[in-house]
Amino acid sequence: MSRLSDANVALAKDIIRRYPRPKSALIPLLHLAQEQEGWVSDEAMAHLGELVGVTAAEVRGTCTFYEMFKLHPVGKYMVNICTNIACQLLGGEELLHHAEQTLGIRAGGTTNDGLFTIEDVECIAACTEAPCIQVNYRFGLRLTHDDFDDIIAALRAGNTPEKLITANPGEVIPSHGTLGLSRQVMTEVQTTHIVAPEQVTEAPVWLATSSKDS
């Protein structure tokens, strides 16, 4: 719907400086756009193209390869239910079916109130804790159908569900688009020596000195 805000443009420029070539920042920047809007719009992609110096079509080319980027609005909470082999063995498909029944939507759909989108996803790396889900990429492990209902009820009430694991205890579950709640910080001074590869022609100084010694 819109281009990046001024604050996010500043952040985007910070991120671009960390890479020897600007296009490398594209995936983090697409996440930033998704963080701002909850999805990635055409305008956002065009804006990112301007920022890293590629066409809007190239941005779209990258964006459409990756499943996490949504090209249309989705729910405030993305509920990803794993049905891959380890979860399938312990009730992942039944949990997905329960979620579909409870929320009244099929996998891929969004509830009418715009709160929940559910997806039938591939392995999310919590196989010993099957069946598992992620809500905006926060884990819920070994869930019963009642646990699932509790999570949905807590989110509807605006609370952090007890069954979801956050980096620090009791942290809020941010809206869809925000991943980690903290960012790596690199100052302009710290990034001054990150340059395009063609600007570097010599071995780093500590290797050069050590070979002289030996």
Added chain:
Amino acid sequence: MATGQYVPHAPGYVDSPGEKIVTSRFVYDDSYTLERYEATGGYEGFKAALQKAPDDVHSITRDATLLGRGGAGFPAGIKWGFCPDDVWPRYLVVNGDESEPGTYKDRLLMELDPHQLIEGCLIACYAIGLTQCFLYVRGEMAVAQQRIADALNEAYAKGYIGQNVLGTDFSVDIVLHWGAGAYIVGEETALIESLEGNRGMPRLKPPFFPAAVGLYGQPTIVNNVETLSNLPWLMNNGADKYKEFGSETSPGTRMFAVSGQVKRPGVYEVEQGVTTYEDLIYGNDYCQGMLDGRELKMFVPGGGSAPWLFPEHVKLPLEARPVGAAGTMLGSGAIVIMDDTTDAVKACLRIVRFFARESCGKCAPCREGTSWEEKILQRILDGHGRPGDLDLLLDIGDNISPGPYPVAGFEAEGLEPVPFPPRQTTICPLGPSSVAPITSALRRFRHEFEAKIAAANETSVEVIA
């Protein structure tokens, strides 16, 4: 320190007896903080490395035979040596895009001990002259990203990363990068494409491997999270001590995620080559046997890409060579246990569906073949199987991976086993991986497929013209 216990603040990890090289801090509920890390010997390995010449640090890694933990099991020290002598700069890319079905060890290492990984990166960069490191974390792992971001900020503030680290002439930058949901990006050349801001499609290799021509065409070392996490311990204790654990060809420990129908599934760090599948599945310190007293039917020995193993194989040691000789692979250390209530067709379909969904679309045999495989298996499962379907499945598989496919269980039929890896008509191993569950299931449980097809054809309604 309790052993054999579930660790509540590290859901999934189960502490077990024996030396812990990479999971030693998981028993602390503040394992991810710099405070805990420094109080338990953190950054000492890096400081020890800085006292040595870079070549010596490289030699220790080579001498320890530190095998890559991502799946292929290539020795890290040898890989490091493949960088051409006079091409600069060189980069390090950390592969934290873990998404092989059944696998999770890197996520725990990133969430629970991010400083250990950072220290490993620093040691690798110092040893082979890498000036910038990109820590590529899987997009879906929000907690890992947050913990690593915090850890990097702390490490920069403490002077472990940056210019003239700890007063030496060593300078390095580590940048947190994260993906957006694509399994194939775990393949090292696809990872590099993705890091360049492109669609994550693998590059053709040989001739150019990333160590020679990688990120931006520069020499690039791509190492797995668990591989790098071994380095701090290795620098503190030396290669000889490292080789006291594990077997001769696979020294050290490995993390195994054992999931599926067992009593106590979990991620265990065990010695390679010494422990067997049987120990893990039935041992009291490990999974404690099958769920509800049922019988083992088959198991995935090393991630969704690995051909299945069967009950007669449980005595195989957890070591790359014997498992490879048996016709499968230790892969990413993901073991999925299936009991006798499991429908072989359904399990096979679910793994094939994964590869069909995750095929990047670059090579036709995989792009077309994996979705045909999925459709055929789906119709067999749904009761619409056709008489020629099993031959068709094998034919499609042969198109992706020509010739005999490695499948354990040949011995029982008096045949020579076909060792891993399979041949491929594709750039990367994703397509051939989709053939593994099909050939495994068909060799052992063909009757289950045939019964479903026969039932489908008995109940067909005659069409009245």
